[in-house]
Amino acid sequence: MSGARDLVIIGAGPAGLAAGAEARAHGLDPLILDEQPEPGGQIYRSVARVAQQRPADLAFLGADYAHGAELVAAATEVERRQGATVWQIGSAGRDGVREVVWSAAGTAHRVRAGAVLIASGAMERPVPIRGWTLPGVTTVGALQVALKQAAIYPAGRVVLAGQGPLLLLLVAQLAAARIPVAAVLDTQPPGRASAAAWHLPMAMVGAADTLLKGLALLRRRSTSGVPVWRHVTGLRVAGEGRVQMVRFRDNSGREVALNADLLALHEGVVPNPQLTRLVGAEHRWHPAQRCFHPVLDEWGESTAKSVFVAGDGGGILGARAAVAGGRLAALRVAERQGRLVESARDLRAQPFLARRWGERALRRFLDALYPAPDWIAAPEDEAIICRCEEITAADIRRIAGHAAGPNQAKAYLRCGMGPCQGRMCGLTVTEMIARARGVSPAVTGYLTIRPPIKPVTVDELASLAEEMTA
C-alpha cells in the first residue's frame, strides 16, 4: 500500500465538501469518501443533478437547497469517491496514521490517513411508537430525500407528525409543490415559546436571517390550509399489514383517530454516532439535545488521536456551522502538516469561528423551543425498540433494572445486534436503562460499536487477507 494521504474525509455533505476545498487550497491532498451516489449529504442530496435535470423542482425545494450546488462546485478539484462505504477505521500508529477501510461495488479498499475527518452528519432521532415498523411509516427526512434524489412524491392521505425546523421546511416544500397533506400533528409540548424566549436575543445576534426564515416557514404552515393539531401526545399507528390509521391525544387530552396512508415522523436529528464510537472517542451526554456528542476542541479534534469531527456528527448545529467546522478542521490539519503558520491559520479561522458561534446561539433557542418529548424515552410496552431483532419496550423493561447499560441489554436480549448495530435502538435503550437505574445516560454509557459499521461480505473481507499477506 502506498503512503498516507494527508487527510481522509468521510462524508460529502457541507462539512466534508468545505473541508476538502479548504484542505486543497492549502496544498494538502484530501480524499473524500462518500456513501451516496452523489455529493451533497442529506441536506443537499443530489443537488447538482436536480439543478441540471429537474430545474423546476429547485423552485419548491428552495433557495437554501440550491445553494448546495455552489458548495459541490467549489470542491470539484478534490478527489472524491461516491458510493464508498467506510466500515472500519484502524487504531492510530505511533505516527498517528490510521487506516481507513471502505467498500465500493462489492470490493474492499484500504487507505492510510495522516488525519481522518468524520463528516458523516446526523441521523433522525428514532421515534419508537407503537406501530412505527408498519409499512407506510417513514420519517420526514426520508420523505424529503425521496423528493430530492428520486423525484418520488408522496400520495394518498399524508400525515406528518413531530416537530422542528425540518418538518416545517417539508410542509412548505410540499405546499409549494402542491402535494396535499392531510394533517400535521405537532408534538411540541406546550409553553415552549416562553421557555425559548430567554435565548432569543442571542439567537437574533447569531443568526437573525435563519430566524426570519423560520418565521416565514411557520407562516407558510398556517396559510397552507393544512389542518394542524397542536401539542399532540400518545401517538401510535394502527393498520393491517400497513399504516391505515394514526391515533393520538389532542391538546385537550381527547382521543383522535385519523385515516392515513403515509405517516412521516420527526423528532429532530442527533449525531450519527457510529464512526466516532468506532474510534473510541470520548463522548458527553447532552441533556438538552438528549443524545451523546463527541468531545471536541475548537478545531473539531476528538480525543481519539488524529480524528476530527465536523458537521452535525459533532453536535447538531446545521449546515452553515458544518461548513465552518469543516474549514476549521482542514486549517488545523494544514497547520500541523506545516502548510501554514499558526498566525495565518488563526486569521483565516476568524470568520468560521464567528459563524459557528452564531449558529450555537441559534441552536440554544431551537433546543429550548423543540425539546425531544419526554415520552420518547418511555415508550409503550408494545412498541418495538430494536427493529432488527424485534425487541419490545416490555422486553427491555424486564431487564433494565439489573443491566449495567446498553451493552448488557444487548448481551441479554440481542437488541442492537442486527445489521444496523443499534442506530435505531441505542439511544432509546440507553435512556430506558438510565431511568430504571435512576442514573444519567452518562453513567450507563452507550453501545460499543464494532467494525464493520456497515455489513460487508465474507468474500470482501477475505480478499484483504490475500492483499495483506502478499
Add this chain to the structure above:
Amino acid sequence: MSTAACDVLVIGGGLVGAAVAWGVARAGATVCVLDEGDDAIRASRGNFGLVWVQGKGDGMPDYAAWTRDSAGRWLELAAIIGEQDGIDVALRQPGGLEPCISEAEWVERELQVRRMHNQPGVGGNDVRMISAAEARELEPALGPEVVGASYCPHDGHVNPLFLLRGLHAGLARHGVDHRLDHWVESVRPDGDGFAVRTAHGTLRAGRVVLAAGLGNVRLGPLVGLDVPTEAERGHILVTERLDPVLSHPMGRLRQTEEGTVMIGASADRVGLDTSLDLATAAALAARARRVVPALGRARLVRSWAALRIMSPDGFPIYAESENHPGAFVVTCHSGVTLAAVHALYLAPSMLQPGFNDRYAAFHPRRFGGAEAA
C-alpha cells in the same frame, strides 16, 4: 456508606462468577456478587459459545475428564435454567467437528488425537479422525479443500449470552445481592472473614471468591493467592441471519439458533487491547470460506475482539488460600464449557472442607515457586 454481610461474596459477575454464585446460592448460602459497569473488560460477552470436549486437556488428563464431566452435566444445567427461569439457552450437543484443510493439519490433528488417547482417562472423550467423505456426510456444506476432520460425539454449543442471563436470573430468584459499578479496591482478611472495599462502601463476608477474570492477578496476592494469568486476544466475526447451512458446531465455525454464523477464533497477546486487527479478521474470513464456500456471499454485521484469561499451561486455576482459608480463586478460559461443573460441583464444594484436595490438579502450585512471587 453501607456495610453489608453475607456468607459468600463473589467478585466478578461474568460466566465464572455467576456460575459460582449460582451454585453456592442454590446450596443455601447468602451471596453477594460485585460486578463492574457496562464498559468493563468482559470475556463473558465475547464468547464463541462452544460446549467443547475435543482437544481439551492435552497434557492434563484431569482437565480432559473435568471437561467431559461438564459436557455431560450441561443438559441438567440447561434444564434447571429453562424450567426455573424460563430462559432457553439453546443448548445443542449433536457432536462437533474440526475440519482440516491441508494434509499438514490432518497429520498434526491425528497426532494430537492419538497422544491424548494414550493419556489415562482421556479415552472417554471418544474423539476420532474421520475422512473427508464422512465429514461431508455430517456436514454437506464443507468445501472441496476439506481433507478430513476430527470428530467428538460429545461436542455442542449454546448461546453464551443467554447462559449469562439465565445464571443472573437464577441469582435474582435466590435473592442474591448483585451490585453493578462495584469495582473492588481491596480485599483483606478481617476476623474470621473478609472485608472487601469498593467506592460504594465496604462489604463483609465469611468467604470470598475471586472470579474477576484478569482482575484476579491484582486481587489474588491480597489474600495470599498467586494467579499467574495473561490476556489472550481472540477475534470473532458474525454474519447476518442465514438459512440453515451448518448442523454441527465446529471449533472455529458455528451457526447459532438464530441463524447467524459465528467465525472464530484467533489468538494473540497484546495486553488489554480489544481493538480489531484487520489482517487477523481477514485471515479468519479467508479460512471460513475455504471450509464452507457458501459463506463467501454472507454479509458480516459485526466483529469483535475479546480477551481470554490464560494461565501458563492454559488450564483452569482453582485454589483456596492456605494463609487465609475461605478465600478462593476460580479462573479459566472455558467459562461456557465448564459452567455446568462450576455451578453444580465446584461451587457447593466451597462450603465444604477439603477444596484443595479435591481440585489438587488445578492448584497454581503446579507452576512452581518461580511464578509465586
